Amino acid sequence: ARGKKAPITLIRCDGFICERESVDDGNITFRGAATEQVMLVWNSRPRRVLILTKKGPDLLPSLMEAARHLVTVEGMAVMVEPAVHAAVADEAGVALETFASPATLHEVVDLVVCLGGDGLILHVSTLFRGPVPPVLSFNLGSLGFLTPFDFKDFERNMGNVFRGQCLLSLRMRLTCSVLRAGVVVKEFDVLNEVVVDRGASPYLSNLDCFCDGKLITTVQADGIIMSTPTGSTAYSMSAGGSMVHPSVPAILFTPICPHSLSFRPIVFPDAARLRIDVAADSRSTAWASFDGKYRQQLRRGDGLMVQMSMFPVPTVNAEDDTSDWFASLDRAFNFNSRAKQKGL
Amino acid sequence: ARGKKAPITLIRCDGFICERESVDDGNITFRGAATEQVMLVWNSRPRRVLILTKKGPDLLPSLMEAARHLVTVEGMAVMVEPAVHAAVADEAGVALETFASPATLHEVVDLVVCLGGDGLILHVSTLFRGPVPPVLSFNLGSLGFLTPFDFKDFERNMGNVFRGQCLLSLRMRLTCSVLRAGVVVKEFDVLNEVVVDRGASPYLSNLDCFCDGKLITTVQADGIIMSTPTGSTAYSMSAGGSMVHPSVPAILFTPICPHSLSFRPIVFPDAARLRIDVAADSRSTAWASFDGKYRQQLRRGDGLMVQMSMFPVPTVNAEDDTSDWFASLDRAFNFNSRAKQKGL
Amino acid sequence: ARGKKAPITLIRCDGFICERESVDDGNITFRGAATEQVMLVWNSRPRRVLILTKKGPDLLPSLMEAARHLVTVEGMAVMVEPAVHAAVADEAGVALETFASPATLHEVVDLVVCLGGDGLILHVSTLFRGPVPPVLSFNLGSLGFLTPFDFKDFERNMGNVFRGQCLLSLRMRLTCSVLRAGVVVKEFDVLNEVVVDRGASPYLSNLDCFCDGKLITTVQADGIIMSTPTGSTAYSMSAGGSMVHPSVPAILFTPICPHSLSFRPIVFPDAARLRIDVAADSRSTAWASFDGKYRQQLRRGDGLMVQMSMFPVPTVNAEDDTSDWFASLDRAFNFNSRAKQKGL
């Protein structure tokens, strides 16, 4: 009989770590599908909840209602932001904690509860630059992409999270570093996208784009969007990018009005290390904006490094990642609407 | 001091297996980036090479040249397809093996060498429906997407593969099952894409689309493309899909001429189990085609299940997945061409 | 003083006629904007109305109601199709005319009234292959693109048309001729679009495309749509074509899934004479379909000539072409919906 095949070893490296996998029969298989949805199990009872709400007094009554339930019924310690604490601590009827700096919040907060819209999840991302506790988002009327829970069912939903099992989507963030003369001068984490554009200049400097240190193209366009799957249904979609399911480990690279017909939106793996350089002799500077805010000029010679953060924003799903996502698409875009499909 | 957070356990299930991950400090991180590129190390010397070439006599001299080198210099056993064996065994000057059925080929072939174009890789995928040995693809003039090696450097390239380390892209295949009355009546594996369309009918039956058993939408369109990343630069791209890097673990779901403006191309995770049903009362039947061949009618009431195969097609990269891919894009679409970018 | 410029003559030819325009001061101006919307004034009172309705008995009561009003109140002669005449002449209560052949209908019918959906306008186009009387379209519930009038206001609307002034959109039709060995073997007029596609064949023959006798490109695609502005919001839009206002004198040329990234939808002037040839040595045949019907095979060597018909379908506008069109877009696509715009 013919001899068997040579045994092999496969080595996977993702920039952080390398793993060796011995394959004795020489048959190569996938190691297991990638997925960013996990089930959360509390090994002991959680103790402290941070409640966030959007600025202004409108939602403070709802916040106090939620806090009272969590303290008196669930036995939790409840923490709120300093400005909220100043406004409501006296009248809340239960003890409310607050904090001086968000730096160590992640060490003591078991769960974050958001009352408001998608903007609040971006605020969570800003408060927790390192590890982020699970985030439970309630909508109070206006339905966003990331707020699957209805505040009317607050008590039941909280009970399910504390006592049942719940599914988390581990939402990738992108760590964006502005490089000047090779040194990082600013760093931002984004949950949706970072955009490099020409600002008010009629010209876009030619932007050199690198992946893992290799020049992949020089872009002439109004700008470039680097987006997470979470951001794929936001600005990237306006620019023609695909809808990317939140469990796909990927970074979207979507040009804005490219001057070349051959430049289509690209989907990179999550491990890709992207860099955009403004050439030293370029016609103009460029601008970067992070989750639609924090606008930052990129001077000639500057670079912007973009790569996945080790620390996801884990959001609690109402049902599961697929069902929640399509429900959001339906709400926002009439995705599944028959009436619409009749139209054309 | 405030107490520490509750420790948690995360459970990841991908349909095949579940893994538990204990997180004692409660800090959720990514487990390691997903990547479909691995490094291949031979634990012992490989012994048998299968050489494939496209049909017809044109490339037989190159095949014999390659075979002689592999036998005499590298000491390999060389295998060819039966028709090729019949044509050249007598004049090859070295012993050539062949096979009666491809069923057990994967147990004895250490490496596949292709001389020809992209179509030959599709042929590899057909020969090896289970595990596939690493595939080394040489172009002989016409440059395809999957043939990064130049036949002029055959000897050097072979030496590198046998003695050096080489990078493999584990290219996902989709297993497609035609269901009739709930029973699988046909099964195909595709490396590029499966398409469901209306065939010659002027009407498309409404197609019900499911992900993991949940109805996500009813499509009215000329058709639907379900594509691997490898296929993302083929038909899916013509229909408006994004370019997806070969290391992204994802399935593309790209509508052809959708009748709804809100239906954009979707990128699903690799673990997604997709199903397309032709309604029992639908206006007409539908057609499925697999890698552009094997056209198959889907009757009213039939379904088509699509999910990733456990068995990738591992192709040897000339440099690495990113460099090889952008070189292909440049060749095929002038992706990086400055002249083109000046145009607009 | 410097002398004046040389006087010039400009000659405009559109394939049908040439006009000379003397420009004595040498200053070139536009002769007047193109528009396909005109105001209709009856020089004497119209006398005969043809009422059409979709097949089946459902709308016959409405048809009889309309007929009685037109005969008794407006003093019109009313004509219906033969099958309708057979079904309702006895019970209508007023005299109804009918016809044996549609060939000379255009000589006696002053106005066509449609009760039903967009499909009925396509039927008008089939009945009147030459000149078409003004068409007044009533919707009875389901709102189409071409049915701006509400049947509830039938009497008032009819009065306005007979006694007031009304605006007509002159909707272009395309005359499509199938050429075999240089001879026209079939001819169709379309109001929406003609499509050339690959039918059930997995391959598309290369199609040579000509404008005014000059080869402009060889298309590799799933197919080609040649559409009127009326058809621009139908199939052409699914394939990525722009929305074209009904008063633009233009022919849309929209590829379906083109295999080249540089092939974008093209808008030609109304005078363009387009031709698609299936090469004599092409890999397969092609199929043409006309307004989504009348599927016709194009053999190797066949050609398809497409040019504007001299005879428009004049549809009565409820308000004016722009208002009616945007109202249709809003109904069909939520074009103006704020809720939708919030989504992204």
Added chain:
Amino acid sequence: ARGKKAPITLIRCDGFICERESVDDGNITFRGAATEQVMLVWNSRPRRVLILTKKGPDLLPSLMEAARHLVTVEGMAVMVEPAVHAAVADEAGVALETFASPATLHEVVDLVVCLGGDGLILHVSTLFRGPVPPVLSFNLGSLGFLTPFDFKDFERNMGNVFRGQCLLSLRMRLTCSVLRAGVVVKEFDVLNEVVVDRGASPYLSNLDCFCDGKLITTVQADGIIMSTPTGSTAYSMSAGGSMVHPSVPAILFTPICPHSLSFRPIVFPDAARLRIDVAADSRSTAWASFDGKYRQQLRRGDGLMVQMSMFPVPTVNAEDDTSDWFASLDRAFNFNSRAKQKGL
């Protein structure tokens, strides 16, 4: 016999003039296809040529060579711009005229000759805000969209224009008026496009869009492009607009990154009077730019009126509008390239 149909009158109004057309047999036909290509015939010999070239000394030798030929062989008076006159009048060897102000240039210049690229045609459009003489554009190496003539054949081409018949494309310009408190404060004519965008602001004010005085939609997008057919292959194309043949009398309305999936590029008739209003209570101001230059802020409450100019830029075609245009598309986008079409 049944009586004949009622005779009718059709009235066409385009905002400038109304025409009555009596239709005695009641049969409605098109009046003749719209076309923006005309044949130019000189009624008497032209006498004065204005030669333009791009700034800088590089092309002055070519300009002098052209001038000497026109004066000595063709017997023309030759005019150049003041700065060029100052630089070369002494060494030209023939008499060169110049001018103090461009205001009355159109009364004395029979023909404009451009030596350079597309930018020079934009300069012609700026010099001649009213009537524009025919423009003959020579490329000197770099091939643009509007420079079909090769300078190597200068003498032959000039002879053809003076003694033969030549085809002119009457290229539409858009007159753009900035309105503040209902008063026009600035006016620009553009040959390519006018763009309204959000400038450096991260927010776009909601823009109210009107056609002929009617609100058609409120746009949420990065911006809006209003383009001529000439500009359809420039910025509008980057934003997803169709390629519009230069003889189509139309205005393109192309959104940049619209926030609604239902907002597709629109093609309006040339007679459309468009207006964009920045709401008085809008979140931010907007910016308009005209042919990529002359950036102008639009304050809250400002409006921008856009409509076709009565005065086209007549450019001399090398062959005819269709052939010249497809040759440009091929040069700029490899439109017709077989190699490209093979790629996908």
